[in-house]
Amino acid sequence: MFCFQCQETAKGTGCTIQGVCGKKAETSRWQDLLLSVVRGVATIADALRGAGVETGQEVGDYLVDALFATITNANFDDQAILNKVDNGVRIKQTLISLAKEKNVELPDFQEVKWGGEKAGYEAEGDREGVLRNADEDLRSLKELTVLGLKGMAAYYEHASRLNERNGEIIAFMEKALAIVSDPSAGMDTLLSTVLETGKFGVDAMALLDKANTQAYGNPELTKVNIGTENRPGILISGHDLKDLEQLLEQTEGTGIDVYTHGEMLPAHYYPQLKKYKHLVGNYGNAWWKQKEEFETFNGPIVFTTNCIVPPSPKASYKDRVFTTNATGFPGWKHILPDENGHKDFSEVIEIARTCKAPTAIEQGEIIGGFAHAQVFALADKVVEAVRSGAIRKFIVMSGCDGRMKSRDYYTEFAAHLPKDTVILTSGCAKFKYNKLNLGDINGIPRVLDAGQCNDSYSWAVVALKLKEIFGANDINDLPIEFNIAWYEQKAVIVLLALLYLGIKNIHIGPTLPAFVSPNVLKVLVENFGLSGITTVEEDLKSMAG
Numbered sequence: 001m002f003c004f005q006c007q008e009t010a011k012g013t014g015c016t017i018q019g020v021c022g023k024k025a026e027t028s029r030w031q032d033l034l035l036s037v038v039r040g041v042a043t044i045a046d047a048l049r050g051a052g053v054e055t056g057q058e059v060g061d062y063l064v065d066a067l068f069a070t071i072t073n074a075n076f077d078d079q080a081i082l083n084k085v086d087n088g089v090r091i092k093q094t095l096i097s098l099a100k101e102k103n104v105e106l107p108d109f110q111e112v113k114w115g116g117e118k119a120g121y122e123a124e125g126d127r128e129g130v131l132r133n134a135d136e137d138l139r140s141l142k143e144l145t146v147l148g149l150k151g152m153a154a155y156y157e158h159a160s161r162l163n164e165r166n167g168e169i170i171a172f173m174e175k176a177l178a179i180v181s182d183p184s185a186g187m188d189t190l191l192s193t194v195l196e197t198g199k200f201g202v203d204a205m206a207l208l209d210k211a212n213t214q215a216y217g218n219p220e221l222t223k224v225n226i227g228t229e230n231r232p233g234i235l236i237s238g239h240d241l242k243d244l245e246q247l248l249e250q251t252e253g254t255g256i257d258v259y260t261h262g263e264m265l266p267a268h269y270y271p272q273l274k275k276y277k278h279l280v281g282n283y284g285n286a287w288w289k290q291k292e293e294f295e296t297f298n299g300p301i302v303f304t305t306n307c308i309v310p311p312s313p314k315a316s317y318k319d320r321v322f323t324t325n326a327t328g329f330p331g332w333k334h335i336l337p338d339e340n341g342h343k344d345f346s347e348v349i350e351i352a353r354t355c356k357a358p359t360a361i362e363q364g365e366i367i368g369g370f371a372h373a374q375v376f377a378l379a380d381k382v383v384e385a386v387r388s389g390a391i392r393k394f395i396v397m398s399g400c401d402g403r404m405k406s407r408d409y410y411t412e413f414a415a416h417l418p419k420d421t422v423i424l425t426s427g428c429a430k431f432k433y434n435k436l437n438l439g440d441i442n443g444i445p446r447v448l449d450a451g452q453c454n455d456s457y458s459w460a461v462v463a464l465k466l467k468e469i470f471g472a473n474d475i476n477d478l479p480i481e482f483n484i485a486w487y488e489q490k491a492v493i494v495l496l497a498l499l500y501l502g503i504k505n506i507h508i509g510p511t512l513p514a515f516v517s518p519n520v521l522k523v524l525v526e527n528f529g530l531s532g533i534t535t536v537e538e539d540l541k542s543m544a545g
């Protein structure tokens with residue numbers, strides 16, 4: 001196996017024996033095979049579209065689900081991945097027949113030519129790994145694109161579950177995957193594809209923002225309980241708000257409480273979700289603490305997306321975990337929707353009835369809900385605080401949390417920021433500092449949480465608004481610094497989106513991506529001022545001094 005897609009990759013270069021995340025070599029091979037089938041389907045769909053033949057919603061939905069399933073910590077279930085391979089082979093054959101019927105010539109790429117014979121799955125998976133591209137710079141740009149597309153697919157999938165789709169985003173995904181499959185694609189084409197991926201990343205985040213706010217209202221300032229109640233509970237993790245809504249509907253009046261975990265915390269900020277009285281709080285912290293926190297939760301757990309951490313063999317909770325959507329884990333039950341998108345959570349509810357109430361691990365409240373509409377509602381206050389000098393700087397610290405000790409940097413950095421600075425956050429990165437009680441500036445909390453990682457979009461919208469209010473010529477003239485923590489591929493699309501929006505001098509950490517080659521890094525440094533992090537002291541001086 002070879003996988004270098006996340007920040008925790010072995011030795012900072014690539015996992016080759018088993019993933020640090022727990023991914024086995026076998027699973028990695030099936031994911032490589034799945035991505036090869038995805039490239040094949042997309043290349044054919046792109047060729048058909050070029051000839052004026054549309055391929056329909058099934059193809060787009062397939063590509064999105066399959067890409068999502070290969071994101072870090074999403075799906076560890078070989079059988080589930082192989083089922084997606086089978087389905088892709090079937091779709092590919094249908095598209096090839098359509099191309100024949102319409103006389104559309106198809107590119108001569110391996111991903112298109114491979115016939116999909118079951119006996120060849122193993123060899124094809126091995127052949128189609130990341131290292132198939134021998135040139136490290138071409139490989140780097142191709143992977144940057146594909147990893148960005150994975151993040152884009154995740155956001156698109158959530159939007160589509162709320163009936164928001166966008167044919168242009170799907171068409172771009174297909175085109176970009178066709179370019180990545182083309183052995184003759186050169187540096188210039190690949191570099192412009194990377195940058196275009198950022199553009200469509202913005203579109204995907206805007207689509208999800210629209211879908212979420214139309215369905216559930218605009219996030220608003222909310223205090224979220226981090227303690228526990230004395231009734232049994234169900235813990236729901238991941239990013240899919242539609243799943244949470246259905247779970248809340250089905251648990252209402254049953255005497256069972258619902259708690260959020262990790263990236264589901266921001267669900268509390270939405271009026272149409274917080275109205276449920278039995279959505280009682282957020283239990284625990286970011287994804288990587290789940291092995292301890294699920295033990296003390298005592299009730300069933302539902303994963304709507306990544307991040308899953310494989311349980312230890314002795315885990316007491318392993319018989320009461322459920323996955324849905326693109327996620328999966330061998331031995332865990334997987335909940336499928338019916339043809340109307342409805343999911344039946346009755347088995348989860350039955351288990352909850354037999355469980356003890358959660359054991360309290362924390363007490364108190366945290367505050368959030370500062371997506372763009374709430375920030376605009378406070379705009380006068382914010383602008384006044386900036387004009388008076390009460391707020392000197394905003395530091396965007398969005399992104400991911402992770403298990404590496406080096407991430408203590410973010411807690412230290414946040415704790416030592418001068419008192420006239422405000423942290424703008426989103427994603428699970430916030431768990432590194434959202435319980436530090438950093439106070440407020442004239443009633444404006446010093447940590448403003450917009451929501452999930454996709455809500456980084458809100459900070460771009462807010463920055464553009466501030467540019468207008470302050471009459472700045474350039475977004476980079478505003479008193480905003482970007483110190484982003486990354487872990488998996490949704491952070492990659494967030495980064496590409498910010499670059500597309502013209503934001504310069506972004507710091508990313510705790511380490512730079514292994515999939516960015518030295519030459520590609522040079523391009524990113526020269527054109528965008530991208531850099532890593534140094535020490536807390538140095539970075540406080542350069543970003544907030």
Ligand code: FSO
Pocket residue numbers: 262263287306307399400401427428429452453454487488489490491
């Ligand atoms: Fe975190 Fe995991 Fe949202 Fe990621 S829970 S790490 S970037 O999946 O998606 O922030």
Ligand code: SF4
Pocket residue numbers: 003004005006007008009010014015018019020021022023071072073
């Ligand atoms: Fe390694 Fe990350 Fe890939 Fe897992 S996702 S195998 S930890 S690089």
